Amino acid sequence: MSLWKRKVLTRSNRQTQIRTELDPADIVHKFAPTVYRHLKRIFGPQADVDDVYQTVFVEILRSLRAFKGEAHISTYIRRITWNVAYQEMRHNYRHKALTFLGDTEPHGSEHVDAEQRTDDHRNLHTVYAALAMLEPKQRTVVLMHDIEEHTLKEIAETLGRPNTTVASQLYAGRKQLSKLVHDKRCAREPFDHTATKHSKGKRGLS
Amino acid sequence: MKNHNERCSAIAPLLAEYVATTNNTLTPLQRESVQQHLGYCPACHHAHDVLHKGICSAKTAVFDVDAAHLHVLHTRLDPYIEYNRAPQQAGMGKILYWAGSMAAVAALVLVFTFTFDVWSWRQSPTHAISNVPIYPPPLVARVEPPGLVDIHTQKQELDTQTLERKQPFSSVRVLASTDFDGQISGSARSVAVRFSTGYAAFAFFGGHGRALKISMPHVVVEVVGTRLYASIRNDVSFVGVTQGKVRVVSAVAEVAIHAGEEFMILADGSMQALPQGAWARHADNIYLREYVPQKVHRKSAAHDQNSVIQRFAHAEDLVNSGQIMDGLALYNALSRQHAGSTLGAMARYEAARLVGLELGDIEAAKRSLRALARRAPHEIKQQAALALCEVAHADDVCDGLNCLQELQNNPHFDFNTQRQALHLRERWDNKRCTDNH
Numbered sequence: 001m002s003l004w005k006r007k008v009l010t011r012s013n014r015q016t017q018i019r020t021e022l023d024p025a026d027i028v029h030k031f032a033p034t035v036y037r038h039l040k041r042i043f044g045p046q047a048d049v050d051d052v053y054q055t056v057f058v059e060i061l062r063s064l065r066a067f068k069g070e071a072h073i074s075t076y077i078r079r080i081t082w083n084v085a086y087q088e089m090r091h092n093y094r095h096k097a098l099t100f101l102g103d104t105e106p107h108g109s110e111h112v113d114a115e116q117r118t119d120d121h122r123n124l125h126t127v128y129a130a131l132a133m134l135e136p137k138q139r140t141v142v143l144m145h146d147i148e149e150h151t152l153k154e155i156a157e158t159l160g161r162p163n164t165t166v167a168s169q170l171y172a173g174r175k176q177l178s179k180l181v182h183d184k185r186c187a188r189e190p191f192d193h194t195a196t197k198h199s200k201g202k203r204g205l206s
Numbered sequence: 207m208k209n210h211n212e213r214c215s216a217i218a219p220l221l222a223e224y225v226a227t228t229n230n231t232l233t234p235l236q237r238e239s240v241q242q243h244l245g246y247c248p249a250c251h252h253a254h255d256v257l258h259k260g261i262c263s264a265k266t267a268v269f270d271v272d273a274a275h276l277h278v279l280h281t282r283l284d285p286y287i288e289y290n291r292a293p294q295q296a297g298m299g300k301i302l303y304w305a306g307s308m309a310a311v312a313a314l315v316l317v318f319t320f321t322f323d324v325w326s327w328r329q330s331p332t333h334a335i336s337n338v339p340i341y342p343p344p345l346v347a348r349v350e351p352p353g354l355v356d357i358h359t360q361k362q363e364l365d366t367q368t369l370e371r372k373q374p375f376s377s378v379r380v381l382a383s384t385d386f387d388g389q390i391s392g393s394a395r396s397v398a399v400r401f402s403t404g405y406a407a408f409a410f411f412g413g414h415g416r417a418l419k420i421s422m423p424h425v426v427v428e429v430v431g432t433r434l435y436a437s438i439r440n441d442v443s444f445v446g447v448t449q450g451k452v453r454v455v456s457a458v459a460e461v462a463i464h465a466g467e468e469f470m471i472l473a474d475g476s477m478q479a480l481p482q483g484a485w486a487r488h489a490d491n492i493y494l495r496e497y498v499p500q501k502v503h504r505k506s507a508a509h510d511q512n513s514v515i516q517r518f519a520h521a522e523d524l525v526n527s528g529q530i531m532d533g534l535a536l537y538n539a540l541s542r543q544h545a546g547s548t549l550g551a552m553a554r555y556e557a558a559r560l561v562g563l564e565l566g567d568i569e570a571a572k573r574s575l576r577a578l579a580r581r582a583p584h585e586i587k588q589q590a591a592l593a594l595c596e597v598a599h600a601d602d603v604c605d606g607l608n609c610l611q612e613l614q615n616n617p618h619f620d621f622n623t624q625r626q627a628l629h630l631r632e633r634w635d636n637k638r639c640t641d642n643h
């Protein structure tokens with residue numbers, strides 16, 4: 001194919017084609033399990049992600065017409081998922097009284113099978129509970145880097161932050177996570193939001 | 207104990223860094239001290255275990271999805287799905303709305319134009335040039351040079367062999383007899399014609415706000431967008447109008463001449479209307495009707511884009527059908543038109559390949575491609591480098607192969623370009639090169 005065709009013709013045709021081919025119902029059915037699993041990985045196995053899941057799809061459907069086809073649709077959806085999850089983390093961090101329960105079982109754990117009450121399960125819950133205590137910015141970066149194993153560059157692109165900011169947020173997040181898991185201080189007392197906020201200085205999107 | 211706690215407070219924040227496999231910022235010294243500390247501190251050891259196992263579990267955890275539960279969630283999403291499908295129908299409604307509005311506006315314009323035409327026809331019936339009867343005017347026959355018109359045989363046709371056609375400015379065209387003695391000049395505000403003798407027909411279309419002023423010895427004709435003719439013979443001037451209206455000013459009189467009318471202006475400035483504008487029809491038939499003013503259409507960006515695509519496609523078709531020179535001319539035109547942009551660079555690239563590979567002018571092609579390889583946008587730059595190798599190969603097989611080899615070894619070229627280079631190397635017959643060397 002000629003160079004001009006690749007650059008001019010293909011791009012305009014592809015965008016038109018993508019817009020006509022994207023059916024909202026198909027998108028929901030095709031990506032529902034992926035998004036649900038992704039949210040579970042972000043918020044933890046015990047978290048109730050139904051509301052966030054719906055918010056993610058409402059946001060996806062709303063912004064589907066703005067999709068230009070420059071990235072793959074799955075990448076686009078993944079990015080929206082992360083952004084919605086980040087907003088949810090911020091909302092929870094501001095408005096909900098978080099308490100870190102350490103090794104104890106989460107609320108409603110009586111329904112969990114006995115087999116699942118293994119060390120791994122407990123550790124998993126502890127890590128997610130500690131992650132939930134982190135500042136949303138640090139939490140997203142730690143989750144994306146240490147659990148989803150994205151590179152710093154990928155995280156920076158997804159979240160729209162500079163590489164150096166992501167690196168420093170990763171460092172601060174790991175430090176805070178280690179302290180929380182080590183001290184388990186919030187098992188005895190409610191987590192002090194102000195302490196974290198003041199220690200990190202200004203809030204808001206970087 | 208105090209020391210032990212202090213040690214813990216220093217080590218505990220580093221545990222997640224210690225656990226992390228990538229991007230950990232611990233120095234070897236810190237790593238060693240953490241390792242030693244974990245050996246004797248049960249609290250830190252436990253925290254390390256929790257972090258290590260917890261993060262590993264989170265990485266490898268498989269989260270089951272309950273299809274029934276998802277179905278319930280989807281039923282809640284149905285209104286949103288329907289809402290997001292609805293805009294397509296709403297879009298159609300919007301198109302219909304705009305189409306209706308446009309049709310209404312068009313109808314109004316038509317009605318207005320028709321009303322205006324009827325009104326203006328009643329006001330000035332002389333605009334209908336076709337209704338002007340043609341008489342052989344004796345006065346004109348008297349002043350026109352012999353041979354220019356044969357009045358006696360009633361042919362009433364100007365001899366175009368004796369006429370000169372001129373277009374000194376984009377807005378004015380002049381048909382002048384060979385004995386026309388005068389000059390035409392233009393400025394920002396007007397186009398001025400001065401002449402002392404001869405015959406000239408003028409077609410003048412506005413000239414972007416400029417007026418046409420025709421100065422003759424005894425009279426000045428001011429024109430704003432019309433077609434007329436003027437002649438001077440033996441100190442007698444004639445001005446006839448074929449379309450529109452002109453104002454004629456002499457030392458003693460001022461008159462507006464409408465379409466189809468002709469006036470004779472004598473040396474003392476007095477004016478006299480000729481019976482009917484016989485020459486109006488002639489001027490119109492012979493020359494002025496040829497003048498079709500160019501309309502300037504405002505094109506949208508999308509139209510421009512489509513037009514560019516069509517022109518690229520047309521150029522490619524021309525080349526494929528063997529009309530290399532026509533294709534090259536079109537690519538060159540595109541290159542000039544979009545100079546400095548990606549489109550221009552693409553056109554230059556295609557033109558350079560044609561010149562090198564089809565027309566055999568290797569040096570010219572190389573010059574152009576080298577310039578593109580230095581300055582063009584990224585993708586074109588890479589393709590230009592490849593094309594440079596192709597052109598080199600057309601000249602000398604070994605040069606082409608060496609060029610490709612260099613390109614493959616150059617880390618500045620992206621993966622796709624290097625892959626294309628590899629394909630080319632495989633396709634080209636390198637036996638000739640090895641035989642020669």
